[in-house]
Amino acid sequence: MAQPRVKQKHGELVAKVLYGAWRPNPPELETCEEEIEAVTPQLLGSGAGALGWHRIRGSKFRTSSVAFKLQQAYRLQTLYAGLHEAEIEQVINMLAADGVEPLLIKGPVAAALYPELGLRPYGDLDLCFDPGQHQMAVSILSAQGGNASSVDVHDGFDAVYGLSFSEVLARAATIKVGKVMVGVPCFEDHLRILCIHFLKHGAWRPLSLCDIAAALESRQGEIDWDRCLGRDKRIINWVSSAIGLAHQLLGACLSGVPLLAGAKKLPRWLAAAVLKQWERPYPQSNETPESLRVNLREPSLLKSEILKRWPNPIKATMYFEGSFNELPRLPFQLGNFISLGLRSLGRFPKHL
C-alpha cells in the first residue's frame, strides 16, 4: 500500500501554499500535488483559492486537476471583481447625490493591494459612515432595494479599532473604482484595521493575514507608525502581533518596519493557534455555544460537542480585549464560552 505523501498538518500546508502568494511573482513552491490537493478545500472555503492558483500557475502543477479547481476560483473572482466595481460605482454615485460621503473599508480596499483584482475576493461592500449620516445612508440604500443589498453599512468604527470616523476621514486617501473616486482609510489606519479585524475574527481566515502581508509590502514613502499603532498598549500589542504573524507564517517582509517587540517575539501559543484555525474551512470552525442546545438531549455527546464549540484562544482574547502574551488563555476561553452561552440562554426553554 502506498504511503500517504502528505505529512504536514493542513494549517501548515495552507501557510506554505500562501507564502508570498500576494506578490506579482511569488516564490517557487516546493511541494507535491497531493499536498495542494489536501488543502484545496481550505483554500477555496476561505476565499484563498485564487491566491493558491497564483502561487502554482507558473509551476509544473499548473495543468493538474487540482490546479484547475483553483484556476476556476480565480476566473470567477475576476468576473466578480468586475461586477463589484460596477456596484461600488453605482452606490457611491447614489450616496454622493444626497451629499453622503462614506469610506470604503475592508475587502474592496484590501483587494486593491494585490497585483490582480481577481486574486482577492470579497462578498459585501463595506461602507463606513459618519454617525451623523448613518441613518440617512441606511434610508438611501434601503430605498434602492436589491441594487444595494450587498452593502454592509457601518456606523463609524467599532470601538475596538480605537479610531474615530472624523479622524480617519480627515486623513483619508482616495482610490479610483471604475469612474468614481472613493475615500478609503490612509495606509496607517488601514493597516491597523486589517490587523485588528484579523484577530477579532479569531484569525480563521488566511486571506486576512495575506492582506496584512500585502499591505506591509505595498507601503510607499514614510510611514507614520505612531499613527498606525496609536498610544493604547493593547492596540500596539494587537497590531504588532498580527504583523509578527504575517512575517512568521507567510514570509511578509518587515524591512523598514520599526522594531516592534510584539512582532519580533510572539507568544509561543499564538502561531500554533492560527495554524489550527486554518486546518478547517469556514464555517465549521465557527460553531457557537448557541447551537449546543440541540445536543443537550444527548448527554453522551455533550463533551465532544463542547470541545467542538470551544472558543479559539485568539477570538476569546479579543472578545475581552485582552493582550497577546504568554499567560494562559483558559480564562478568556471559559469566559467567552459562558458569555456567548448566556446570551442565547433566553431561548433554551423553547427548544428543550
Add this chain to the structure above:
Amino acid sequence: MRAREESVPRARQEGLIVQELQDELLVYDLARQKAHCLNRTAALIWNRCDGKTSVEELVLLLGNEIDSPVGQEMVWMAFDQLSKAHLLQGRARTWPGASKISRREVIRRAGAAAAMALPIVSSIVVPDAVQAATCKPSNAACSSSAECCSGVCNNPGPGGHCL
C-alpha cells in the same frame, strides 16, 4: 457554397460583464448568472462577430492571428458553442456542411497542429464558496449564529438578526 456567402452573427453585448485575461476572455451573463471562459481562439472569433464580416473573411483573419491553419469548420464550431452559451444575438445558426461538425472532424481536416487552436467556450463552476465573507455585523439578517460576528443570531431562520 452557402457558407462562403454568409456573414458572421452579431455578438451579444447587453447584460454581460467581460474581463480580459492574458490568454482568455471571461464573460459573466448577468441575466442567467452564468460565467463562461473563452479560450484565445473563441475570444478572437467572438470579438469579430459584428454581423457584417463574412465567414470567409473571418477565417482569413483568424488564420493570421493565431498563426495556425484554420478552416470554416473551426469558425462554425465556435459559433455553435457561443450560441449555446447565449453569447450571440439572433437565432442559432448551424454548420451548413453536409455532416454534423465535430471536434474530431475539425482536427482531421485541419491537422493535429490545429488541435491546440480549437475554440473552447467552457462554463466556470467552483465547487466551494469562493467569497466567504468574514461575518455579519450587528442587526444583519442571519439564519444561524455561525454567520454573526457576535456569534449570536437572535432568532435563527427567517427574520433573525445578529446581536
